Structure formats: C-alpha cells, structure tokens
Amino acid sequence: MATLHLLSQSPFTNTQLKSCLRLLGDTDGLMLCGDAVYVLNSAPELAPELQVLAAKGALYALEEDQIARNCIQEGVVQSLNYAQFVALCCQYDRVNSWV
Amino acid sequence: MAKSLLVISRQAPWSGLGAREALDLVLAGGAFDLPISLLFLDDGVFQLLPEQKPEALQQKDVTANLAALPLFGVEQLYAARTDLVQRGLGESQLALESVRILEDGALADLINRHDQVMTF
C-alpha cells in the first residue's frame, strides 16, 4: 500500500518537499518534475531523507525537466521519460500530486 | 463500495484558491455520501483559527463552511500537530472541535489507508 508523491515546485521557494518528506512512508516513492528537480543541484549534500530514498531506488525525476535545467545527477536519481513515468505511476497504489 | 479519498489542505484560508478548492471538493464528496477525509497540513491549519473575519477582505467565509462538514457527513478530520505547534495554535482553541491531532509519524499511515489522495 504505497504512495508515489509528485513534486513540481522549487524546494527553495516552496515547502512542498519539506512537508512531503514528513509524511513519506517506508515504501513510498518520490518523483521530481518541473522546478522540483533543482533539489538535485544541491547533491551531494542532499537532505538525509533524500539520500535514504535514493539508496532505496525510490527517488525519480523527469528526464526532460532535468535536461532543460541541467540538473542531471547520475547515480542519485532514476531519470524517466514520460512513458516510464506513466508506468511508474501504475506501480504504486496511489499517486499524490502536490500542486 | 466507493473509493475512499483523502484531501490534504495545506494553504492558508485567504492566500489563494487552494483552501476553497479543497473544501468545495470535500463538501461535494460529502453531499454524495462518499467516504472522504480531510487533513490540515502546513499553513492549512490556519483554517482552524477561530474568530476570523474574512468580510474585511470581501471573501467568503471558508471557516464558517468548515463547521458544516459534519452535516455533510464528513467526520474524518485531521490536523498535523507539528504544524499547529509551529504556528502557535493551541489544540483547545481550534474552530472545529472534532479534529483529530496526528503526529508526523502517523501521516504516512493516514495516506496509505485511503484509496486516493489529493493535495491542495
């Protein structure tokens, strides 16, 4: 019974990421879209919670948003195209979009 | 059996449309007898501050509407303790009496108990 959380806003102007990390369960996943990928720019000093997620393979990002913003962190995050993104959503019991 | 829905309301009442939209969704779901729950998170807990006077901003009173939730059959109401404490809101002074206060550790469980979740 896991949830995939979708974030879309910059972690530097919005508290989405911080709040989301508070309510993340052990088997939940996190997908970064839009300006949310900027959090990867601060790697390797990612928040410990994000490092844990990455180590579990539960941290994803939309590849085109990463490329557009030059926020590519290989080995930290799993980069997905749209088809893979859709497939990922189907793997989870529910998807929570943070607007 | 209809799918259960958790609505997460995390915006302050008069800062934009988020609080209004979350509430409208919950009221609509309640009117149609859907199993629906509402969680106040982040600035969303400011919706629970009593004695607000939105007329001063020519706004409709979201907090007055909240009091009608039990009549709409929406009785699963929750708020995050961390956010209440951070924002100086005492649990005994909340505008809604029937809100259950949850620790951060219980939030993931709450979400995963529902079929669907929407955040505003």
Add this chain to the structure above:
Amino acid sequence: MSTEYRRDAEGYLMDLEAWSESVAEVIAQEEGLVLGTEHWEILWLLRDFYQRFQLAPATRPLIKYVAQQLGPEKGNSLYLNHLFKGTPAKLAAKLAGLPKPTNCI
C-alpha cells in the same frame, strides 16, 4: 407590496438581505405553493443555517440539520419532499432567499 429585489436566471435572490416574508410569498405563488406554518419553520431554519455556515445546504445536510434542530419526524426526506414539491434543498433555498445550493443534482 413590491420592493426592489434582484434575482438570478433561476429565480434565486441575489442579495440575502433583500429577503422578507412577502418576497417569499411572491416566489411561493410563482411556484404554485401556499406557505403554511410547516413551511415557514423550515425557511427560518434555512436562514439560520446560512447565517451559521455561509452556504446553502444540499439535500442530505438539509435533512440532517432539520433532524438535529426539529427532530427526526421532520428531518426526513418524506416530510421535506412533501412540503417542497420533491426538491426541498433547491425550492426551500429559493423561498428562503438563499443562493442555489451547490452539489445538488
């Protein structure tokens, strides 16, 4: 006694304060309804509901509120449907000068 009051396309009052018992009588006449004590009791209750909650109730919350305030013999769909031609939430809101209830089919 015809005072000025604006109404929307469906006949709901635009301004809560423009309501009076005589306005309700005019609307009732249009709807082919004669208002008796039982009707007035519900209309005043709806006015109170709007004061408290700032919204016009859909059918289920209306029934629940009437049951809470006046008891179950009045807070049921049979009684309210009978009084308000089968559409209590909409018709009673119109007669009480409230806006059209949202979430009402």
